[in-house]
Amino acid sequence: MHALFEEAGKFLAGRILSEADTSAQVELDSGKRVKVKAANILLKFEKPAPAELIAQAQAVAETIELDLAWEFAPEDEFGFADLARDYFSDNATLAQQAGALFRLYDAPHYFRRAGKGRFKKASAEILQQALAAIEKKKAILAQIDEWAAQLGRGECPQPIRDQLYKILFKPDKNAPEYKAVVEASRATHTAPLDLLQKAGAIDSAYQFHWKRFLFENFPKGTGFPAVTAPVIADELPLSTAQAYSIDDSQTTEIDDALSVQGLGTGTVVLGIHIAAPGLAIQPGSAIDQLGRARLSTVYMPGYKITMLPDDVVQTYTLDEGRANPAVSLYVTIDEATLEFKGTETKLERVHVAANLRHDQLDSVVTEEWLSNPALEHQNDPQLLSSLREQLSFLYRLAKDLKARREVVRGKPENFNRPDYNFRLVGNHGAEPTGDEQVQISVRQRGAPLDLIVAEAMIVANSTWGLMLADHGVPGIYRSQASMAPGVKVRMGTKALPHAGIGVKAYSWATSPLRRYTDLVNQWQIIACARHGKTAALAAPFKPKDADLFSIISSFDAAYSAYNGYQAGMERFWTLKYVEQNGITELNATVFKEGPGGSFLVRADDIPLVFPVLGAQNLPRGARLKVKLGEVDEITLDIHGTVIERLDDPADPSDDGPVEDAEEDDDTVAGPIAIAVDVNEPEPAAAAATP
Numbered sequence: 001m002h003a004l005f006e007e008a009g010k011f012l013a014g015r016i017l018s019e020a021d022t023s024a025q026v027e028l029d030s031g032k033r034v035k036v037k038a039a040n041i042l043l044k045f046e047k048p049a050p051a052e053l054i055a056q057a058q059a060v061a062e063t064i065e066l067d068l069a070w071e072f073a074p075e076d077e078f079g080f081a082d083l084a085r086d087y088f089s090d091n092a093t094l095a096q097q098a099g100a101l102f103r104l105y106d107a108p109h110y111f112r113r114a115g116k117g118r119f120k121k122a123s124a125e126i127l128q129q130a131l132a133a134i135e136k137k138k139a140i141l142a143q144i145d146e147w148a149a150q151l152g153r154g155e156c157p158q159p160i161r162d163q164l165y166k167i168l169f170k171p172d173k174n175a176p177e178y179k180a181v182v183e184a185s186r187a188t189h190t191a192p193l194d195l196l197q198k199a200g201a202i203d204s205a206y207q208f209h210w211k212r213f214l215f216e217n218f219p220k221g222t223g224f225p226a227v228t229a230p231v232i233a234d235e236l237p238l239s240t241a242q243a244y245s246i247d248d249s250q251t252t253e254i255d256d257a258l259s260v261q262g263l264g265t266g267t268v269v270l271g272i273h274i275a276a277p278g279l280a281i282q283p284g285s286a287i288d289q290l291g292r293a294r295l296s297t298v299y300m301p302g303y304k305i306t307m308l309p310d311d312v313v314q315t316y317t318l319d320e321g322r323a324n325p326a327v328s329l330y331v332t333i334d335e336a337t338l339e340f341k342g343t344e345t346k347l348e349r350v351h352v353a354a355n356l357r358h359d360q361l362d363s364v365v366t367e368e369w370l371s372n373p374a375l376e377h378q379n380d381p382q383l384l385s386s387l388r389e390q391l392s393f394l395y396r397l398a399k400d401l402k403a404r405r406e407v408v409r410g411k412p413e414n415f416n417r418p419d420y421n422f423r424l425v426g427n428h429g430a431e432p433t434g435d436e437q438v439q440i441s442v443r444q445r446g447a448p449l450d451l452i453v454a455e456a457m458i459v460a461n462s463t464w465g466l467m468l469a470d471h472g473v474p475g476i477y478r479s480q481a482s483m484a485p486g487v488k489v490r491m492g493t494k495a496l497p498h499a500g501i502g503v504k505a506y507s508w509a510t511s512p513l514r515r516y517t518d519l520v521n522q523w524q525i526i527a528c529a530r531h532g533k534t535a536a537l538a539a540p541f542k543p544k545d546a547d548l549f550s551i552i553s554s555f556d557a558a559y560s561a562y563n564g565y566q567a568g569m570e571r572f573w574t575l576k577y578v579e580q581n582g583i584t585e586l587n588a589t590v591f592k593e594g595p596g597g598s599f600l601v602r603a604d605d606i607p608l609v610f611p612v613l614g615a616q617n618l619p620r621g622a623r624l625k626v627k628l629g630e631v632d633e634i635t636l637d638i639h640g641t642v643i644e645r646l647d648d649p650a651d652p653s654d655d656g657p658v659e660d661a662e663e664d665d666d667t668v669a670g671p672i673a674i675a676v677d678v679n680e681p682e683p684a685a686a687a688a689t690p
Contacts, residue, residue, distance in 0.1 A: 004043040013050030060099025147180035156199040165215040192676040205633030206434020229315035253513040260390040273326040278522035295558040297514040300569040301422035323349040398455035405502030465507035469495035614642035
């Protein structure tokens with residue numbers, strides 16, 4: 001005696017060895033013996049052999065027309081043998097019964113399974129919906145095949161072009177556009193990004209990077225809704241100071257300015273004046289919500305996305321020629337010893353006499369010009385000459401402050417590496433196209449004007465950070481427990497030391513027009529200036545405020561993404577510079593080992609880090625001449641090959657400058673991480689059939 005039975009969604013047949021009330025032992029053609037529940041046995045038969053019956057039943061199943069079977073089927077629940085007798089004849093054969101079972105089981109859109117071997121036909125309405133869905137699925141599969149074939153031929157269908165960034169970075173893996181890319185990638189044995197490039201989905205490398213950034217960080221676009229900058233209601237006193245800012249020419253968000261009073265009297269008052277949007281913008285207001293959504297201005301060569309609307313920025317920026325509202329820190333200093341005698345924070349209006357620009361004045365305001373009153377340049381600006389004594393004092397102070405911090409740090413700050421400025425010729429703040437001619441110039445870190453501003457901002461941020469702590473008012477701080485390898489700078493709400501800078505506490509409070517953390521801290525500082533020891537009761541954010549921790553978390557993520565994009569775009573324009581100027585060889589310095597036997601080098605004259613091959617056992621600081629390979633503007637990748645070593649390997653003193661290990665965090669571009677997985681298994685098939 002043989003049995004046809006269902007096991008885990010499959011139909012099997014074999015010889016019955018023994019039977020009990022609830023189960024049977026069945027031997028399959030393979031020799032395997034299985035225990036089958038009696039309820040799972042659907043047919044018992046003497047002939048034909050099990051394998052032959054299944055083969056006959058499969059052939060019969062293919063002949064059954066589902067529409068006709070559905071018409072024959074009763075409205076109530078029925079068994080497969082009942083349908084076989086209605087469809088074929090009252091004397092339906094064993095093969096016809098089994099064939100009906102297979103066909104019914106494999107057509108759930110026509111017949112709902114109601115138990116072992118039992119079914120109930122779908123209603124006409126549900127059947128039509130199911131058939132329409134099946135036809136739709138067939139059409140989608142056909143569309144996927146067509147799109148995949150087009151991609152394989154090097155053509156990009158418009159729907160895939162429209163969904164490019166979603167497919168690559170945040171895909172719906174059930175979408176036909178995604179599936180077409182996966183199918184074409186598998187069929188052509190081509191990586192998805194390479195496939196799409198060859199198909200012309202990416203028209204411009206620059207636009208690829210830009211639109212990818214917008215897709216991930218500004219999915220609703222970079223525009224602002226219409227808002228009006230609120231007027232500062234406070235009656236602010238006018239300061240006696242005459243201030244001036246020091247920024248790059250591209251800077252429109254002028255957050256900070258300096259003033260010096262009392263030179264020659266023995267007691268000098270340094271004024272550090274910060275734009276005061278916090279006096280007008282209130283937490284929770286419409287403009288605050290815009291700032292909190294963006295968290296920071298995004299910078300890139302030739303362009304920026306501001307944290308706040310331009311009209312708002314221009315209302316509070318420290319423009320020259322007007323008295324601007326400011327949060328001012330006044331530091332009283334002994335002119336001879338440069339010792340700090342006291343500090344005071346004021347809310348006031350400050351007249352800004354001039355907006356000085358680094359890039360226009362760095363060649364004039366040199367260390368020699370500041371230290372030697374007899375040195376004159378031709379055509380020195382009159383304003384600069386009038387500020388010479390103040391700038392000389394500020395530079396002397398800045399050097400002293402830096403030296404004091406270096407004692408706390410335990411080692412000098414290293415300014416071996418220059419900062420680079422990028423200029424896109426013909427671009428005046430409009431969104432770049434990626435085809436502009438790029439110029440790269442050097443601004444040495446630690447140049448006098450740079451140092452003056454940097455040290456003044458450290459004074460303000462550390463002084464205000466300690467002031468907040470003294471008043472029991474929480475703020476947003478950056479801290480670093482030590483300068484040991486691997487100890488990172490962290491953000492938090494407690495005034496902890498910053499070992500890397502060499503101060504007892506370091507808040508971010510000097511850029512409230514371009515960093516949201518600074519605006520938050522400004523609100524807290526304003527509370528201290530207005531309310532003194534009761535500031536904790538009046539400050540917008542209280543100790544252990546969950547909202548403050550949320551801001552820190554969001555800011556950390558956004559700031560990291562923005563800085564990463566800025567670095568990527570600077571690398572893009574550096575590679576453009578290489579291409580535009582036909583540079584095939586560079587001098588470079590080794591700074592650490594790279595993967596696969598390569599060494600990472602830093603170009604001497606442009607901001608470019610890349611791996612090189614062709615040499616062994618190169619020490620840190622070794623200087624090389626390198627031949628450049630091809631530029632990949634999508635991955636921002638370039639490799640080099642060592643031509644020769646420029647220094648003397650036998651003379652350690654001939655090594656190039658060795659940088660602090662903490663500055664060796666440069667990353668080298670490589671394969672872009674995309675979310676298309678061509679190795680992902682296909683979705684599970686429908687229930688198994690015999």
